[in-house]
Amino acid sequence: MARTLNPASHASRRDAFIDGATRFIQSRGWERMSVQDLLDDLDVSRGAFYHYFDSKEALLDAVVQRMADVALATLDPLLADPSVPAPQKLEGVFTGIARWKNERRELMLALMDVWLSDDNTIVREKFRRGVLPRLAPVLAEIVRQGQAEGSFTATDADETARVLVALLQGANETAIDLFLARQAGSIPLELVERRLGAYVEAFERILGLSPGSLVFVDEGTIRLWFD
Numbered sequence: 001m002a003r004t005l006n007p008a009s010h011a012s013r014r015d016a017f018i019d020g021a022t023r024f025i026q027s028r029g030w031e032r033m034s035v036q037d038l039l040d041d042l043d044v045s046r047g048a049f050y051h052y053f054d055s056k057e058a059l060l061d062a063v064v065q066r067m068a069d070v071a072l073a074t075l076d077p078l079l080a081d082p083s084v085p086a087p088q089k090l091e092g093v094f095t096g097i098a099r100w101k102n103e104r105r106e107l108m109l110a111l112m113d114v115w116l117s118d119d120n121t122i123v124r125e126k127f128r129r130g131v132l133p134r135l136a137p138v139l140a141e142i143v144r145q146g147q148a149e150g151s152f153t154a155t156d157a158d159e160t161a162r163v164l165v166a167l168l169q170g171a172n173e174t175a176i177d178l179f180l181a182r183q184a185g186s187i188p189l190e191l192v193e194r195r196l197g198a199y200v201e202a203f204e205r206i207l208g209l210s211p212g213s214l215v216f217v218d219e220g221t222i223r224l225w226f227d
Contacts, residue, residue, distance in 0.1 A: 013048070013052070014052045017062075018063055021063050025110050025111055025114065029113070034056075038059075060120060061127065064115075072097075072134065072138070075093055075096050087151055091215060105225075112179075131169060137161070140157045140160070140161035143157040151209070152208055152209070153207065160207070163206060171196065189222070192222060
């Protein structure tokens, strides 16, 4: 008789590997963690690991994907609240994600070193491609709400959402470059503020909002990461 997979048990065992890897990233660093280190920490067999993941890189992908899912899940109450106007809801998506990262700054910094490694180019590209189907529907619903309210002038919610996702990905890549430049002491804080502010201005123009309508990154967040 074929074995019956228990979905809850399967997810729980898989999550244990992701939890363990996340702890190692923050405490020791990804590059210094071997699969055997994780097996010893969890007291499981090598076969158990490869039942869930094809490689260490596949585990990294799972860590990053779950972090993204958890961060987006914290926005559910905001997104479901019909009393929140669309511009405020859009702003809340980005400030909410920023707040989630701020609360996990040490983990995010540890992950950044891993993320920028040439060895993880494929993982980065896979995640980048996965952002669109994850985030575009969320933004499209906000754009549709803004259209109905008369606050957004964009005519096609779905296509506008795709453009906003691309713009967001560019902003994220720029933010990483700015962070590294600030770490090297090669740019002033004012340049960081101007460059990130240009992305917010682009959002406003695409949606038909007046300048200064949106605040995606507050001064406290900028100083936490770049000062």
